[in-house]
Amino acid sequence: MAAVTQRIPNYLSGVSRQADSKKRPGQVKECINGLPDVTLGMTKRPGFKFISKLKNSSGTDYSGTQLDNGKWFYINRDSSTRYIGCVIPKVGNTNGTIHIWNADTGAACTITDTATSSALGAHAYLNGLSKTNFDITTVQDTTIICNDAVTVTAQAAATDFVAQSRGTVLLSLLGETEASIQNTNFEIILGGDAIVAEKGIAQTCAWGSSGTATYDTVLDNLKQQIDNKNITGLTVTKYGTSLQIDYVTTIAGTPTRTPFTLEAKGGTDNERLTVFQDWASNESWLPPNSFHNHVVTIVNSRLYDEDNYYAQFVADNPSTGGSGYWKEGLGNNQSPGLTKSTMPHRLRNTGTNAFVLEEIPWGDRLVGDNLTNAHPNFVGKTIKRAFFHDDRLGFLSEDFVVLSRAKEPYEFYKISVRTTNNVADRIDVNCASVRPTKLHAIKPARQGLILFSKNQQFLIYSDDGPLTPQTTKIRPISNMEMSDDIDPIDVGTHMNFLSKTPNFVRVFAMQTKGLGESPNILDIGRVINEWITIDVDTFIASIQNEFIAMSSQSSDEIYFYRTYSDGEEKLMESWFKWKLPGTVQAMAVDQDDMYCVTKQGNQYTIS
Numbered sequence: 204m205a206a207v208t209q210r211i212p213n214y215l216s217g218v219s220r221q222a223d224s225k226k227r228p229g230q231v232k233e234c235i236n237g238l239p240d241v242t243l244g245m246t247k248r249p250g251f252k253f254i255s256k257l258k259n260s261s262g263t264d265y266s267g268t269q270l271d272n273g274k275w276f277y278i279n280r281d282s283s284t285r286y287i288g289c290v291i292p293k294v295g296n297t298n299g300t301i302h303i304w305n306a307d308t309g310a311a312c313t314i315t316d317t318a319t320s321s322a323l324g325a326h327a328y329l330n331g332l333s334k335t336n337f338d339i340t341t342v343q344d345t346t347i348i349c350n351d352a353v354t355v356t357a358q359a360a361a362t363d364f365v366a367q368s369r370g371t372v373l374l375s376l377l378g379e380t381e382a383s384i385q386n387t388n389f390e391i392i393l394g395g396d397a398i399v400a401e402k403g404i405a406q407t408c409a410w411g412s413s414g415t416a417t418y419d420t421v422l423d424n425l426k427q428q429i430d431n432k433n434i435t436g437l438t439v440t441k442y443g444t445s446l447q448i449d450y451v452t453t454i455a456g457t458p459t460r461t462p463f464t465l466e467a468k469g470g471t472d473n474e475r476l477t478v479f480q481d482w483a484s485n486e487s488w489l490p491p492n493s494f495h496n497h498v499v500t501i502v503n504s505r506l507y508d509e510d511n512y513y514a515q516f517v518a519d520n521p522s523t524g525g526s527g528y529w530k531e532g533l534g535n536n537q538s539p540g541l542t543k544s545t546m547p548h549r550l551r552n553t554g555t556n557a558f559v560l561e562e563i564p565w566g567d568r569l570v571g572d573n574l575t576n577a578h579p580n581f582v583g584k585t586i587k588r589a590f591f592h593d594d595r596l597g598f599l600s601e602d603f604v605v606l607s608r609a610k611e612p613y614e615f616y617k618i619s620v621r622t623t624n625n626v627a628d629r630i631d632v633n634c635a636s637v638r639p640t641k642l643h644a645i646k647p648a649r650q651g652l653i654l655f656s657k658n659q660q661f662l663i664y665s666d667d668g669p670l671t672p673q674t675t676k677i678r679p680i681s682n683m684e685m686s687d688d689i690d691p692i693d694v695g696t697h698m699n700f701l702s703k704t705p706n707f708v709r710v711f712a713m714q715t716k717g718l719g720e721s722p723n724i725l726d727i728g729r730v731i732n733e734w735i736t737i738d739v740d741t742f743i744a745s746i747q748n749e750f751i752a753m754s755s756q757s758s759d760e761i762y763f764y765r766t767y768s769d770g771e772e773k774l775m776e777s778w779f780k781w782k783l784p785g786t787v788q789a790m791a792v793d794q795d796d797m798y799c800v801t802k803q804g805n806q807y808t809i810s
Contacts, residue, residue, distance in 0.1 A: 216777055217234055239765055254306075256309070270289055277793070287798060287809060292331050292337075298330050342591050355584060372391060372446040375476075376421070376470075389424075392464075482501070496517075500513055537571075548563060568616040571617060586600050593670055631672075633677075639658060646698055662677070681713070683702070701742060736755060754790055
């Protein structure tokens with residue numbers, strides 16, 4: 204038989220698990236510590252430079268299992284200030300902890316806890332039991348930490364308001380003269396089950412031919428007539444042109460606001476006294492003087508509660524009441540907003556190697572009620588991911604996508620319920636599907652935002668450009684199964700995500716197309732099936748160097764997939780593997796620098 208020769212031009216095609224008869228020229232069974240490059244060919248991988256052992260702020264090495272199973276993250280402040288951090292989940296009854304090191308020097312950073320809502324401060328929020336509970340998102344000098352083991356709650360509502368337990372009588376003498384009100388009755392009628400002795404009995408004031416009738420004389424006499432009845436618990440306070448009537452009885456030794464009924468009439472037309480208790484039909488009923496934080500419901504329509512709003516009095520002197528002004532306010536017995544200790548927290552870089560861990564100053568609900576200014580849909584649920592888009596801070600919570608007010612990332616409530624701001628208000632949309640949907644990741648695309656759940660993917664977009672409360676839409680775009688414990692990555696021209704089977708990992712590339720079209724999805728890991736181990740837990744990309752990389756905290760290997768395109772076709776697609784001196788706890792790529800935290804025996808190092 205004649206000799207058979209085969210020329211192999213290079214080994215840039217990387218690893219293939221296919222049979223030898225199906226391998227392309229340049230593919231190999233295994234490639235360890237190589238680096239394929241279209242210019243230099245297959246070269247040995249660059250060596251790592253040892254930076255430091257990981258130490259605490261006292262200079263003591265971390266060892267043993269102190270940093271095992273951590274959620275690692277990378278912070279790039281600028282070209283000379285880069286950090287690597289780690290959140291350690293809760294162990295037993297001890298809440299989680301957070302550590303940060305300078306990536307270029309290995310120096311341990313100081314972390315100050317400024318939260319005061321609990322004895323444990325902000326660290327009480329780090330009570331997740333697994334690294335998968337945490338999500339870390341960094342924007343400029345702020346890093347937002349989400350813990351999906353914490354259920355978001357709303358602050359408790361006040362309970363001191365009791366309907367019809369106070370009333371206002373407003374006197375208007377407009378158009379009246381002294382002569383016209385001579386011998387004219389002004390009546391205030393108190394009643395209700397609580398005032399049995401006075402039910403239906405009029406309190407009458409009248410003036411004869413002498414004296415001058417003024418606001419003071421009319422109101423003073425009306426107040427005196429009521430006071431003379433000696434109704435226990437009933438108090439009358441005069442504010443300018445109005446009387447404020449409150450009824451507080453004692454039940455089982457506890458002062459308790461008690462409902463009553465209130466009517467009034469007076470003047471030549473019997474309309475000089477206007478009465479309201481908890482609501483008024485328009486703003487003209489509101490007196491120019493009142494007590495501080497007096498809240499009145501303005502009922503625009505008795506058929507639709509959605510049209511109502513609340514007027515709140517702001518007194519010039521809050522301790523005494525009197526003069527002041529009315530503004531739109533929060534309804535009685537309504538929660539003032541989010542419980543900050545249950546919301547995502549932040550790490551704020553305050554200087555070189557210095558951070559503050561703190562609660563975020565989330566804006567309170569200042570107007571409306573649960574109908575007209577409802578809580579965001581993540582209240583009562585957990586928050587899985589944070590993201591920024593179009594000057595809004597957004598959260599993924601089960602099958603909801605919630606974005607803050609425009610240009611106000613910490614505000615999730617309306618400024619006013621009297622008018623709707625179709626541009627700046629919070630966006631709160633749902634992507635419920637016939638398939639179980641629990642969103643775990645989000646990535647920007649040319650058409651909008653791609654939402655990822657374990658069994659389905661969605662596109663959130665607007666036909667009119669920026670997302671707004673009125674124009675935001677969600678539609679499904681694919682039904683791929685993917686891993687929900689590893690976020691997909693964006694590599695510029697497309698996105699990559701992983702799908703774990705019981706025995707191995709599959710790697711997919713997704714490229715979105717125009718609205719109304721399904722994305723192109725390609726199984727780029729087909730040739731290396733069963734090569735990537737099931738335990739990979741870190742997934743990163745370098746757009747500049749055109750590669751993706753995967754690693755596991757229990758393995759010393761990193762799996763790479765590198766490509767090169769001339770703009771028309773891919774000239775190189777190569778799978779290869781690097782073997783490091785220890786198990787890979789974390790890795791990050793910044794331009795041409797690659798950082799790795801490894802564990803050798805009981806020692807953690809950064810290289």
